[in-house]
Structure formats: C-alpha cells, structure tokens
Amino acid sequence: MRFPWQKKKNEVHNVATNRFENEAGEFDAIVIGLNIHDPDSFGEFVSEVVELFKNQRMISPPDTANMTITMEGECSAQEFVDHWNRVGENDEMLKVFMDMMIFADVLCFDESGVTDQASLLPGESK
Numbered sequence: 572m573r574f575p576w577q578k579k580k581n582e583v584h585n586v587a588t589n590r591f592e593n594e595a596g597e598f599d600a601i602v603i604g605l606n607i608h609d610p611d612s613f614g615e616f617v618s619e620v621v622e623l624f625k626n627q628r629m630i631s632p633p634d635t636a637n638m639t640i641t642m643e644g645e646c647s648a649q650e651f652v653d654h655w656n657r658v659g660e661n662d663e664m665l666k667v668f669m670d671m672m673i674f675a676d677v678l679c680f681d682e683s684g685v686t687d688q689a690s691l692l693p694g695e696s697k
Contacts, residue, residue, distance in 0.1 A: 579608035581616040581644075586623055588631040600637035600674075601627050607644035617654035621665055628668045637674040638691070648677040648689035655691055 585604040590597060603620065607613065620640070628635065642651065659665045669675065672692060679687035 581609050581612060582606045583620070583623060586627050588627060588635060591637075598637055599632045599635040600639060601631060601635060603627070603638070603640045605640065605642045605644075605646075607642050607646040610645045613646075613650065614654045614657075617651060618658050621655060621658045621662065625664055625668060636672050638672060638676075639674075640677045640691075642677065642679045643681065646679040646687070648679050648687040651677045652689045652691055 582605070583603065584606055585602065588599055588601050591600055592598075601624065603624065605616075605620065607616075609616075624638070640651070642648070659669065669691065675691035677689050677691060678685050
C-alpha cells in the first residue's frame with residue numbers, strides 16, 4: 572500500500588549511446604528510457620531529460636544522428652514533444668544537436684507494445 576507522500580516519481584531507467592546495424596550500415600544512436608509515474612511534474616521532468624540528452628550527445632561519437640526515447644506509464648508522445656520544443660525555444664545547444672539528427676522519435680509503450688509515437692524533428696509526424 573502506498574501513502575500519498577510515497578508517490579512514485581518520474582525516472583530515467585537508462586541512457587546510452589549504442590551501435591546498431593541495418594540494411595544501410597552501422598550507426599550510433601542515443602537511447603533514453605523513461606518511467607512516467609507523475610503526470611503533474613511531467614513538464615519539469617522533460618526539462619531534465621533535455622539536459623540528460625545534451626550531456627549524452629556530448630560524449631557520443633561526433634556523427635551520432637539518431638535517438639529514440641521510450642516512455643512507460645502515463646504518457647503522451649506528442650505532449651513530450653511539445654514540452655521538448657518549448658525548452659528548445661531558448662536552448663541554443665539543444666537546437667544545434669537537434670539540427671544534426673536524422674531520426675529522433677518518442678515512443679510510449681505498455682505491456683502490449685507501442686501505444687503512441689511522435690517525432691522530435693520539425694516537419695516529421697507519425
């Protein structure tokens with residue numbers, strides 16, 4: 572049993588840059604996994620994830636141009652994108668890194684699979 576003061580928080584459960592391979596060849600991608608338990612602090616949490624992404628991008632190989640963010644819990648991929656874009660309006664470093672990206676998607680999922688998807692790239696929609 573949980574008491575109100577024991578409310579679960581949003582959390583990052585993994586962040587990494589991994590090497591992948593597909594029919595086009597090998598590439599590096601940043602992967603960030605999130606658990607969303609507190610929708611009331613979602614916007615603030617997205618700001619923290621932006622900082623996490625920038626730090627990860629700085630230590631990733633220079634040609635890293637792919638990213639996938641997965642979220643489990645009470646989430647909306649488009650809501651995440653909207654918060655991300657608001658943060659990016661005043662963040663020059665984020666703009667530079669996002670301009671380098673060729674793929675940057677947000678996926679929400681539950682035990683049945685992907686439930687929602689949106690792109691962080693301008694002009695891309697799912």
